[in-house]
Amino acid sequence: MSIVSRRLEDELREGPEISPELDRLMRNARKASDFLKALSxxxxxxxxxxxxxxxxxxxxxxxxxSLxxxxVSQQLARLRLDDLVTTxxxxxxxxxxxxNDDVRRVISVIYDMYCGTPASDAK
Amino acid sequence: MSIVSRRLEDELREGPEISPELDRLMRNARKASDFLKALSxxxxxxxxxxxxxxxxxxxxxxxxxSLxxxxVSQQLARLRLDDLVTTxxxxxxxxxxxxNDDVRRVISVIYDMYCGTPASDAK
DNA sequence: AAGATATATGCGAATGCGATAATATGTCTT
DNA sequence: AAGACATATTATCGCATTCGCATATATCTT
Structure with missing residues (x-):
């Protein structure tokens, strides 16, 4: 993961042109934030x-x-459009x-954080 | 993780009263979604x-x-308020x-999903 | 104290999102 | 074909978020 800033800083030194590496990173960040918005x-x-x-x-x-x-249908539709669920x-x-397993993995991490141990319920 | 629906369904059978288990789960979900919104x-x-x-x-x-x-300051302030970063x-x-490590863990998963292997960059 | 640098905050316009209610579509049964 | 059941879609409204810009605060240097 520590390659990110290395690459970006290298490109920075080369001048003020548009950085392809930054561009790539920003596209990924956009996709990732879309995914997270669907979860949020x-x-x-x-x-x-x-x-x-x-x-x-x-x-x-x-x-x-109890919804x-x-x-329910509306939120499921949203999840469907973002490819988080299938029918x-x-x-x-x-x-x-x-x-898919990406969704499963993220949900699992979030679940552990907020519902994991009984103690963490009050977090 | 499979205890969630079990507990909820047990309470459902007992009648239409307000379910304490559902209540607890919803509070956790709210906190989790606040956290995810900060990331999104x-x-x-x-x-x-x-x-x-x-x-x-x-x-x-x-x-x-290149922001x-x-x-930058504004977004950092938001992250500060949600306790995702310290100064x-x-x-x-x-x-x-x-x-904290929770943040580190989630970022790591997201990073793997969207910037992990070169192939996944185009995902 | 003044100027320079580093960071933070306030504000207004534009946009997006969620809750709800009403309605539509699709599928089964008889 | 009609009625019942399961699910989906649409419209409207109010609220929260975001962005860019101007400005404010804090710290250092001389």
């Missing part, structure tokens, strides 16, 4: 926590979290689950 | 990436990222660094 919502975080345990239907999520159907239809009901 | 910004993410390599003065950050001083004064200059 109380309800979406709860939904993802549940989905981390396995797939769920909209109705199940609605009941477990209204349009709310599977079975008759009337649609089952949601986490889309 | 292109420039703040870049700042944190640099700080993950070691402490930096405002001027250094400003030069490396204006008020912009150390030495004369005129103020050095910033990451506040």
């Amino acid at each position: 919502h109380e309800n979406r975080l709860l939904l993802l926590c549940l989905l981390a345990e396995g797939e769920r239907s909209v109705t199940e999520l609605e009941n477990i979290l 209204r159907q349009p709310t 599977r239809r079975d008759g009337k009901t649609i089952y949601y689950s986490l889309a | 910004h292109e420039n703040r993410l870049l700042l944190l990436c640099l700080l993950a390599e070691g402490e930096r003065s405002v001027t250094e950050l400003e030069n490396i990222l 204006r001083q008020p912009t 150390r004064r030495d004369g005129k200059t103020i050095y910033y660094s990451l506040a």
Whole structure:
């Protein structure tokens, strides 16, 4: 990870031109912040926590979290657009689950931070 | 992690009262989403990436990222308020660094996702 | 004390986001 | 085909965030 500033500072010394390395880094940062924005919502975080345990239907999520159907559906739509979750239809009901391991990994870290040990609950 | 929905569903069966477990979970989710919101910004993410390599003065950050001083200062202030970074004064200059290991851990995961392998840069 | 440097803050305009309610779509059953 | 159930979409409104700019504060030097 310590290569980041090294590269940027090297380019800085070469003059005030536009730095391709910085440009690359900024594009990555934009994508990363888009991903994090998708996570940065109380309800979406709860939904993802549940989905981390396995797939769920909209109705199940609605009941477990005591949220209204349009709310759940709306937030799931957002997560779908950002490719954080995928769906599977079975008759009337649609089952949601986490889309990939990146999501799983981040959710796991966040879960450990805020729900990990009982002591940390009051953090 | 699979205890979350178990507990919630148990409480659901007991009736429509307000669930203390859900309440606790929602408070944690709020804190977690506040934390993630602080991260969910292109420039703040870049700042944190640099700080993950070691402490930096405002001027250094400003030069490396080619951002204006008020912009850098403003985003650092936000990170300070959310306890993601700490400061150390030495004369005129103020050095910033990451506040704790939680931040370090999350930044590391995000960095791996978006800047990890060269191939993943185009992700 | 004055000037220079380093950092912080306040403000107004533009934009984006979330909650809610109402409505629409799709699928099954009979 | 009709009605019931599961899910999705749309519109509106109010609120919070962001950005750029101007300005303020703090520290050092001479």
